Amino acid sequence: MNILIVGDSEMALHLCKLFSVENHNITLICPNRELLKMVESQTDLMTVEGISTSIKVLNDGNVKKADLLISLNIDGRLNLLTAIIGKRLGAKKCIAKVNDPEYVTDKNKAYFKDLGIDYLLSPEKITAKDISNLIKHTAATEIFDFSESQLSLMLIRLDKDALVLNKSLNEIAHDYKQLDYRAVAIHRRAETFIPKGHDVFQEGDMAYVCTKPEGIDHLLKLGGKKHFTISNIMIVGGGTVGSLAAKNLEKKFNVKLFDTSIERAKELTESLKNTLIINGDARDINLLEDEGIRSMDAFVAVTNNSETNILSCLLARKYGVKKTIALVENLDFIEISQNIGIDTIINKKLATASYIIRFTMTAEVVSTKCLTGIDAEVFEFVAKEKSPITKKPIRKLKFPKNAIIGGAIRNNKGYIATGDFHVQPGDKVVVFALPKAFYAVDKMF
Secondary structure, three states, rough: OOOEEEEHHHHHHHHHHHOOOOOOOOEEEHHHHHHHHHHHHHHEEEEEEOOOOOOOHHHHHHHHOOOEEOOOOHHHHHHHHHHHHHOOOOOOOOEOOOOOHHHHHHHHHHHHOOOOOOOOOOHHHHHHHHHHHHHHHHOEEEEEEEOOOOOOOOEOOOOOOOOOOEEEEHHHHHHOOOOOOOOEEEEEOOOOOOOOOOOOOOOEEEEEEEHHHHHHHHHHOOOOOOOOOOEEEEEEOOOOOHHHHHHHOOOOOOEEEEOHHHHHHHHHHOOOEEEEEEEEOOOHHHHHHHHOHHOOOEEOOOOHHHHHHHHHHHHHHOOOEEEEEEOOHHHHHHHHHHOOOOEEEEEEHHHHHHHHHHOOOOOOEEEEEEEEOOOOOOEEOOOOOOOHHHHOOHHOOOOOEEEEEEEEEEEOOEHHHHHOOOOOOOOOEEEEEOOOHHHHHHHHO
């Protein structure tokens, strides 16, 4: 696929690196020469220096042959104009990142569709939705639901209380005959691998498991985790992500939101009717104590500063908060953040990549999820008639070694993928894959 990526943001650079390991022809248009030099030194792709609304620059990037144009400039209005012009110049499919979530309502998306923009993307809205989902599933570090929760992918950190410690997958399968879940990956000491039957779980492992709804409680028990009730939530950061998360949560929970700007605090008071807005710095221990940090069940830090988010979450843990979620934009910080006690890390670059990557596939992809802290992706493919995936039972398929099938949804019912499971046309199939396997997995469907 010919992909034209436009932008001066870290998000654009992240997508360039992600897609460069696949069989795509990537071109990056960027006005910043230093950024282009950095990309050229790290990847093998074509670059064009210039403003993306310039017809000459877009033509230099061979926009007329672009199967996909992705505009990720920091300025959202520039992305809209770039996508409109790019479509007129011949780009087959155009995606524009917007800063105002108002644009991505169904009504407004229809307006932009008429102008030639196929899809609008709001990283902040996606991230806020992820936060809401994590609050609902208290015991999981990370969770992603497929086809109305008929299957879920859960990340569980194995601590000293986990019942599966020092046991192999074969031993677990022997002890628990009716498994409603399947381990698809283990992240251990900065390395991610797809486990085999003889692999043994260790303390500190981050286990990615595909499960049916009825298997969730049993899975959490084996992982040494317990559900707990969330009533009180504290959010730090009243930007777009924080305000959207509060709006999603305030109908069901008691929400307090901190912001250091008095002007922003006043704006939030007008838009959030059931959230208590506090103008103050959440790093102020006395203020946190005055506002009841000890009674909080969940703490969400989503300021524009990753270090502030990490430190404030660690402070919340010290006060006994059970669930902490930190927005960490520096990808280099994610690994260490997960290892020092923060429950869940969220990242807008990964959320954006999750949305976009499905459009680079030739097979039909219902949903995708870039996993936080590891270089991997989960796909929900639709199995097509006569595709290779439908020819044989799973154990007889030559499935890529850097990928694994977790389960499938057939007629709105979830199934865990055992070796004898035979994928049928129309099944929605959940696949965990490392980047080097993306292209091979795509061909299977």
